[in-house]
Amino acid sequence: MEELVRFSVTMEAELLGRFDALVARRGTRANRSEAVRNLVREALVEQQVEDPHAEIAGTITMVYDHHASELSERLNAIQHRYIHEIVSTVHVHLDSRNCLEVIVLRGASARIRAIADTLLGTKGVKHGKLVTTTTGEERVMDPHPAGGDP
């Protein structure tokens, strides 16, 4: 287990009060240190994802009407073009018309974004979103997932 280093932070009392209130809302296991560590990790993952060459993981969630003209075929054809990035696709038939698809991807950040833009920009896709995250290989992941200080 990695050694933890203690350091002090100075901030306005009012800001700290609001931060503590935020930490308290996250539950009984939450504490300031854990909350600060999470913010730092979040910032590092965000920065990593912004690098177009960085290897990232992500999910595209989208809802579309499969009755729309050849939409299923078009979305399927796009996905077949990116077999090296698309790890898995889950398809859920929401009702008689609507389909939900969750696509898991892994690859260069710029390419993952381009694939998302292509899929989500396809006419007939009602709603969609790309969520990007780390592959976990960079050392930004939580080495103490149980939370709390040692």
Ligand code: NI
């Ligand atoms: Ni369907």
